[in-house]
Amino acid sequence: MEASAPPEILPRTRRPLDRVGEKVFYGLTAFAALLTLAIIAAIIWKVIDGAWPAIHTFGISFVWNQTWNPVTEMFGARVFIIGTLVTSFGALLLATPISIAIGLFLSELAPSAIKGPIGALIQMLAAVPSVVIGLWGIFVLGPFMLQHVEPPLHDYLGWIPIFGGTPQQAGVLPAIAVLTIMIIPITSSICRELFTSVPRDVKEASIGLGATRWEMIRGVVFPYVKAGIVAAITLGLGRALGEAIAVTQVIGNSLRDFPVSLFGQGNTLASQLAGSYQSAPTNIELESLVYLGLILLVITFITNLTAQRIVHRFEKQHAGAR
Amino acid sequence: MATPISLKATGRSKRRLAMNKAAEGGAILAALVAVGVLVLLVGSVFQKALPALNWDLFVKGQAVFGETGGGIAPAFVGTIMLVLIATAMAVPIGVLVALYVSEFASKQIASQTRLWLDVLNGFPSIVIGIFVFELLVQTKLPILGIGHHQSAWAGGFALAILMVPLIARTAMEVLALVPASLREASYALGVSKWRTVLSVVLPSALGGIVTGTTLAVARAAGETAPLLFTCSIFGQVVNTDPSNSVASVPVVIFEYSESPDKNLNAQAWAAAFVLITFVLLTTLLARLVLDRSRRKLGAAA
Numbered sequence: 001m002e003a004s005a006p007p008e009i010l011p012r013t014r015r016p017l018d019r020v021g022e023k024v025f026y027g028l029t030a031f032a033a034l035l036t037l038a039i040i041a042a043i044i045w046k047v048i049d050g051a052w053p054a055i056h057t058f059g060i061s062f063v064w065n066q067t068w069n070p071v072t073e074m075f076g077a078r079v080f081i082i083g084t085l086v087t088s089f090g091a092l093l094l095a096t097p098i099s100i101a102i103g104l105f106l107s108e109l110a111p112s113a114i115k116g117p118i119g120a121l122i123q124m125l126a127a128v129p130s131v132v133i134g135l136w137g138i139f140v141l142g143p144f145m146l147q148h149v150e151p152p153l154h155d156y157l158g159w160i161p162i163f164g165g166t167p168q169q170a171g172v173l174p175a176i177a178v179l180t181i182m183i184i185p186i187t188s189s190i191c192r193e194l195f196t197s198v199p200r201d202v203k204e205a206s207i208g209l210g211a212t213r214w215e216m217i218r219g220v221v222f223p224y225v226k227a228g229i230v231a232a233i234t235l236g237l238g239r240a241l242g243e244a245i246a247v248t249q250v251i252g253n254s255l256r257d258f259p260v261s262l263f264g265q266g267n268t269l270a271s272q273l274a275g276s277y278q279s280a281p282t283n284i285e286l287e288s289l290v291y292l293g294l295i296l297l298v299i300t301f302i303t304n305l306t307a308q309r310i311v312h313r314f315e316k317q318h319a320g321a322r
Numbered sequence: 323m324a325t326p327i328s329l330k331a332t333g334r335s336k337r338r339l340a341m342n343k344a345a346e347g348g349a350i351l352a353a354l355v356a357v358g359v360l361v362l363l364v365g366s367v368f369q370k371a372l373p374a375l376n377w378d379l380f381v382k383g384q385a386v387f388g389e390t391g392g393g394i395a396p397a398f399v400g401t402i403m404l405v406l407i408a409t410a411m412a413v414p415i416g417v418l419v420a421l422y423v424s425e426f427a428s429k430q431i432a433s434q435t436r437l438w439l440d441v442l443n444g445f446p447s448i449v450i451g452i453f454v455f456e457l458l459v460q461t462k463l464p465i466l467g468i469g470h471h472q473s474a475w476a477g478g479f480a481l482a483i484l485m486v487p488l489i490a491r492t493a494m495e496v497l498a499l500v501p502a503s504l505r506e507a508s509y510a511l512g513v514s515k516w517r518t519v520l521s522v523v524l525p526s527a528l529g530g531i532v533t534g535t536t537l538a539v540a541r542a543a544g545e546t547a548p549l550l551f552t553c554s555i556f557g558q559v560v561n562t563d564p565s566n567s568v569a570s571v572p573v574v575i576f577e578y579s580e581s582p583d584k585n586l587n588a589q590a591w592a593a594a595f596v597l598i599t600f601v602l603l604t605t606l607l608a609r610l611v612l613d614r615s616r617r618k619l620g621a622a623a
């Protein structure tokens with residue numbers, strides 16, 4: 001970006017080829033940049049366009065309508081929106097402390113010999129395709145949670161309604177677990193970068209004043225990167241909201257009311273879309289599905305834009321500090 | 323005689339040290355949990371894949387109903403086709419966008435472009451599938467004869483949309499590392515800007531661009547969601563015509579994982595084994611090369 005402009009001297013020696021080449025080259029790159037913007041615009045336009053008949057039929061009340069009934073052709077998104085929010089925020093609740101802890105381990109604690117390998121292994125987790133995580137969720141994680149996680153939760157915490165139901169293999173809790181696994185690599189690697197960006201002198205100053213490592217982290221590191229951590233979590237949230245495949249494999253895709261108990265089966269916007277690709281829906285059901293996609297797009301769009309804004313502000317704020 | 327000073331922490335200091343130990347323990351535990359999950363995941367894929375891992379998997383189609391054996395050859399062929407189509411579309415666009423940002427755009431426009439690429443990267447992949455479904459599958463006007471039904475073109479296009487931001491972002495990062503002195507040396511020799519870019523800037527950033535592409539390929543090869551609405555209704559024989567729908571490894575894993583047939587479940591695990599091996603190896607390799615080319619360019623600057 002900092003490239004200096006070519007000197008504009010000796011115009012006579014410029015061959016015509018160069019003048020044309022320059023223009024063509026500029027045109028091509030600018031066209032590609034515009035094309036990506038056009039694709040973003042086209043995605044938004046096409047999804048609205050595809051959902052239009054359903055928007056027209058059900059209006060905005062689609063968002064909070066409960067039923068999803070292909071027989072009576074009454075459709076509403078409430079159960080899916082609740083499911084998306086519950087699973088995503090549940091996963092965030094678990095993933096945030098773990099990610100911050102991993103970030104701290106990799107930036108402050110780990111000896112440099114194991115820093116690289118462990119960081120790389122956690123990055124590998126991000127590369128595992130979601131369909132493989134879902135497969136593992138069906139055959140390994142689901143049964144494991146059914147036998148070893150849900151019964152104790154039910155026995156000791158069953159008086160809390162969210163742990164009240166009967167444990168079953170597919171359900172909301174495995175979906176939350178799967179999403180947690182998928183968010184951790186993203187948020188933890190951002191956290192690690194944030195923690196490493198804290199200037200050494202402020203950290204050393206706090207140690208020099210006699211703080212323990214934990215007090216240094218709480219008193220100096222966290223306040224310094226607070227905004228960045230919020231952005232990291234928001235980016236993780238964006239990922240969790242949009243995840244379709246792994247969730248649809250483990251959540252049970254139920255069309256009934258979203259369960260109070262985390263052991264019950266549920267559904268999310270993305271998993272309902274992924275789950276109904278093979279059914280040959282009628283027009284209005286298909287359009288309602290696209291409407292679900294539109295709601296998902298709006299939610300993730302806002303989430304990601306917010307995250308980017310925070311990152312932007314954070315980078316500006318700390319650009320001078322280093 | 324002064325009493326010897328005890329170095330043992332007491333009272334408040336003891337609590338502070340204990341808190342510190344607890345926090346450190348928590349951090350180590352969290353890292354262990356994450357690595358443990360990866361090991362468990364890969365371990366169970368390896369273990370469960372073994373029974374169905376054989377030569378037939380790669381060369382045969384699905385077994386006739388009721389018979390065991392068979393393989394998922396169409397899916398391997400299909401995935402290779404889809405990824406090739408997607409790469410062919412995404413690489414030129416991604417690299418050109420990166421060049422626009424690094425060579426021509428003002429600071430303002432550069433940061434805007436970066437922002438929108440990140441936004442595109444954040445779109446749920448299932449929504450991109452719906453977009454391509456609306457654009458190419460469900461469309462009323464057939465575009466180049468690929469409209470009206472699912473096809474490898476449509477699936478590849480959906481994957482390409484996912485790949486562009488990944489490729490562009492890595493390419494931008496590497497292009498920004500190309501030292502200004504290289505460009506200036508070229509200008510000093512009287513070489514025009516576009517020639518400088520093509521014969522000086524691009525070659526020195528090539529390593530980074532190739533690895534960025536490799537990472538994007540690894541991601542695209544494992545994506546299921548964009549294919550569900552664009553390229554998921556397929557037969558059980560190898561198909562090489564991109565204007566028809568083709569099978570693909572992720573979609574086959576997705577379908578077989580929900581099948582009641584134990585034989586198909588086992589094949590899903592075997593397919594997952596192949597996919598995960600490919601994805602993890604290419605990702606690992608690409609990251610190593612990317613780190614090296616970053617260091618090399620960084621050192622030259």
